[in-house]
Amino acid sequence: MNSTSEKSDYLLLFRGADWHRGLSPDEIQKTMTVWMAWFNRLIEEGRCKGGQSLGPDSKVVSGKMKNVVDGPYAEAKESVAGYFLLTVGSLEEAAEIAQECPTLSYGTTVEVRPLLARCAASEMAAKPALVHA
Amino acid sequence: MEAAGKAPSPTASEADVPQLTEHLFRQESGKLVSVLTGIFGADRLQMAEDVVQEALVRAMQTWPYQGVPKNPAAWLMQTAKHLALDLVRREKRFHEKQPEIIAQVEGQAGDAEDPPSLDGEIKDDRLRLMFTCCHPLIPPDSQAALSLKTLCGLGTTEIAAAFLTTEAAIAKRLTRARQRIQEQKIPFEIPCGPELASRLDGVRQTLLLLFNEGYKASSGETLVREDICAEAIRLTTLLAEHPAGNQPRTHALLALMLLNGARLPARVDSDGNILRLKEQNRSLWNREMIARGIMHLGRSAAGDELSEYHLHAGIAACHDTAADDASTDWRQILALYDRLAAMDDSPVIALNRAVAVANVHGPAQGLKAVQAISGRAELSSYYLLYAVLGEFESQLDNDLVAASHFHRAAQLADLKSEQAFLAQRLRDCEERLKSQPTPARGCL
Numbered sequence: 001m002n003s004t005s006e007k008s009d010y011l012l013l014f015r016g017a018d019w020h021r022g023l024s025p026d027e028i029q030k031t032m033t034v035w036m037a038w039f040n041r042l043i044e045e046g047r048c049k050g051g052q053s054l055g056p057d058s059k060v061v062s063g064k065m066k067n068v069v070d071g072p073y074a075e076a077k078e079s080v081a082g083y084f085l086l087t088v089g090s091l092e093e094a095a096e097i098a099q100e101c102p103t104l105s106y107g108t109t110v111e112v113r114p115l116l117a118r119c120a121a122s123e124m125a126a127k128p129a130l131v132h133a
Numbered sequence: 134m135e136a137a138g139k140a141p142s143p144t145a146s147e148a149d150v151p152q153l154t155e156h157l158f159r160q161e162s163g164k165l166v167s168v169l170t171g172i173f174g175a176d177r178l179q180m181a182e183d184v185v186q187e188a189l190v191r192a193m194q195t196w197p198y199q200g201v202p203k204n205p206a207a208w209l210m211q212t213a214k215h216l217a218l219d220l221v222r223r224e225k226r227f228h229e230k231q232p233e234i235i236a237q238v239e240g241q242a243g244d245a246e247d248p249p250s251l252d253g254e255i256k257d258d259r260l261r262l263m264f265t266c267c268h269p270l271i272p273p274d275s276q277a278a279l280s281l282k283t284l285c286g287l288g289t290t291e292i293a294a295a296f297l298t299t300e301a302a303i304a305k306r307l308t309r310a311r312q313r314i315q316e317q318k319i320p321f322e323i324p325c326g327p328e329l330a331s332r333l334d335g336v337r338q339t340l341l342l343l344f345n346e347g348y349k350a351s352s353g354e355t356l357v358r359e360d361i362c363a364e365a366i367r368l369t370t371l372l373a374e375h376p377a378g379n380q381p382r383t384h385a386l387l388a389l390m391l392l393n394g395a396r397l398p399a400r401v402d403s404d405g406n407i408l409r410l411k412e413q414n415r416s417l418w419n420r421e422m423i424a425r426g427i428m429h430l431g432r433s434a435a436g437d438e439l440s441e442y443h444l445h446a447g448i449a450a451c452h453d454t455a456a457d458d459a460s461t462d463w464r465q466i467l468a469l470y471d472r473l474a475a476m477d478d479s480p481v482i483a484l485n486r487a488v489a490v491a492n493v494h495g496p497a498q499g500l501k502a503v504q505a506i507s508g509r510a511e512l513s514s515y516y517l518l519y520a521v522l523g524e525f526e527s528q529l530d531n532d533l534v535a536a537s538h539f540h541r542a543a544q545l546a547d548l549k550s551e552q553a554f555l556a557q558r559l560r561d562c563e564e565r566l567k568s569q570p571t572p573a574r575g576c577l
Contacts, residue, residue: 024287024289026286031193032193033153035193051197053194
C-alpha cells in the first residue's frame with residue numbers, strides 16, 4: 001500500500017560488553033561520536049527506527065519453579081549490549097548496515113535477525129476488512 | 134504513524150544539540166578522578182579511576198540514543214557520583230565511613246542540569262591529587278605517568294606512545310605508583326607550613342619533566358606529544374592560579390612552557406621533517422601562547438629570586454620576540470646561558486651555551502666552548518653533541534669532519550624524524566665535498 005510495504009523489520013543485536021575496559025577517555029569520546037553519527041544517519045535515512053544500550057545488571061528467570069537468579073546469563077563478551085531496530089528491504093541490507101558497526105574492531109559482534117511477528121501484525125492492521133469478511 | 138517508533142527525546146541530529154568539545158572526556162576525567170579520590174581516599178585511587186571509566190562508558194552507551202545532555206560535564210559528574218555512592222553502599226570496607234561519605238556526596242550533588250558552583254572545590258581536589266601523584270616517595274617517571282593517567286585522563290596506550298615505551302612498561306609504573314601511595318600512606322592533601330616549599334619544588338620538577346617529554350622531539354606521534362605539552366601547561370596553570378602554588382617560580386615555569394610550546398606548530402614541515410629555528414615559518418608560532426608566556430614571565434619577576442625556570446623562560450622569550458632569525462638577540466641569550474651555567478653544571482646546558490657562543494662569536498669559538506665542557510664524557514652518546522659539532526665544522530667548511538659528526542649523530546638519534554634530519558645534513562656535506570676540486574685537508 002505504500003513504499004515501505006516491501007520493507008521488513010530486523011534487529012541488530014550487539015554482543016560484547018567488556019570491550020571498552022581498556023579504552024582511554026579520548027577513545028571513548030571518539031567511539032561515542034562515531035556511533036552517534038552512525039545511528040543518526042540511519043534514523044535520517046529512515047532505515048533505523050530506534051536503538052538502545054542494555055544495562056549491565058540482569059536477572060534470569062527459568063524453570064517450573066520460576067527460579068530467579070542474578071545475571072548476567074552469558075559471559076560478558078557474549079551478552080547482548082544493545083540493539084537497533086531496522087526497517088530495510090532485505091536481510092542482506094541489514095547485514096550491510098551491521099558491517100558499518102564502528103566497534104567491530106574492538107570485538108563487538110553483531111547478530112542480524114528478522115522480526116516475524118511485526119510483519120503479520122502490520123498486514124492485519126493494513127487489511128482489517130478481510131478479517132470480518 | 135510510522136514516526137512513533139522513533140526515540141521520543143530529541144536526537145543528536147537536531148541543530149540545537151551541543152557539540153562536544155575536543156578532549157572533553159579526557160579533561161573531565163581528570164576532574165572526576167580528583168573529586169572521587171577525595172571521596173574514597175588516596176589509597177583507593179584505582180577505584181576512583183574505575184568508577185570514572187564506568188561513567189564515561191555510560192555516556193557512550195546512552196548519549197547516542199538520548200542526545201547529548203545540555204551540560205555534559207555536569208552529567209558525567211552526577212553519574213560518577215551516583216556510581217561512587219552505589220559502590221560505597223555495597224562495599225563492606227566503607228561501612229564505618231559510609232554515612233559520612235554519603236552525606237558529603239549528597240551535600241554536593243545538585244541538579245545535573247544546573248550544578249552548584251563547585252569549581253573551587255574541584256580545583257582544590259585536583260591540586261591535592263597533584264601533590265599526591267608528585268610525592269617524593271614515588272619514583273619520578275612513575276609520578277609523571279600517574280599524573281598523566283589520573284590528572285590528565287590519558288590512557289596507557291597514549292602515555293606509552295608519548296614516552297616512547299611499551300604499554301606494559303607504563304602499566305608497571307602506574308602500579309608501582311599506586312602501591313607506593315598505599316604502602317606509604319601518602320595523603321590526599323595540599324601540604325602546608327615549611328613542607329609546602331619543598332613539595333612544590335617536587336611538583337614543579339615533575340611538571341617540567343612532563344613538558345619535556347612532550348617537547349623534546351617530534352616523532353610519528355606528534356599529536357600525542359603536543360597533547361602532553363598542553364597537559365603540562367594546563368596543570369601548571371592550575372598550580373599558578375591556586376593560592377598554594379602562586380609563586381614567582383611557578384609563573385617562571387609556566388612562562389617557560391608557554392614560550393617554548395608556542396613554537397611547536399612550526400617545528401616540523403608538512404612531511405614531518407624537523408625545521409631549525411632559522412628555517413621556521415614564524416607566522417605559525419602561537420601568538421596567544423607567547424603573549425601569555427610574556428605575561429607570566431612578568432609575574433615571575435615579582436620576587437627577587439632567579440631560578441633556572443626564569444632563565445630558560447628568558448631564553449625562550451628572546452627567540453619568540455625576534456622578528457626574524459637575523460634579529461635574534463644572541464648576546465642576551467648568551468648572557469642568560471652564562472648565568473644558567475653558573476647555577477647548573479649540566480653538560481647539556483653547557484652544550485646549549487656553546488651554540489649561543491657560536492652565534493655571538495662564530496663557530497670556531499663555539500667549538501672551543503664545546504671542548505671546554507667539563508663533563509663532556511657524559512655527552513659521548515648524546516646525539517645532539519655530534520649534531521652541534523657537525524654544524525660548527527660545516528660552518529667552518531670542514532665538511533669531511535662535519536660529515537663524520539652527522540653520521541655519528543644519526544646513529545645515536547632515537548627518532549626517525551631526527552635521523553632523517555641528520556641524514557640530510559650528512560648528504561649536504563657529501564654534496565659539497567664532491568663539488569670541491571681537491572680535498573686538500575687530510576682530516577681522516
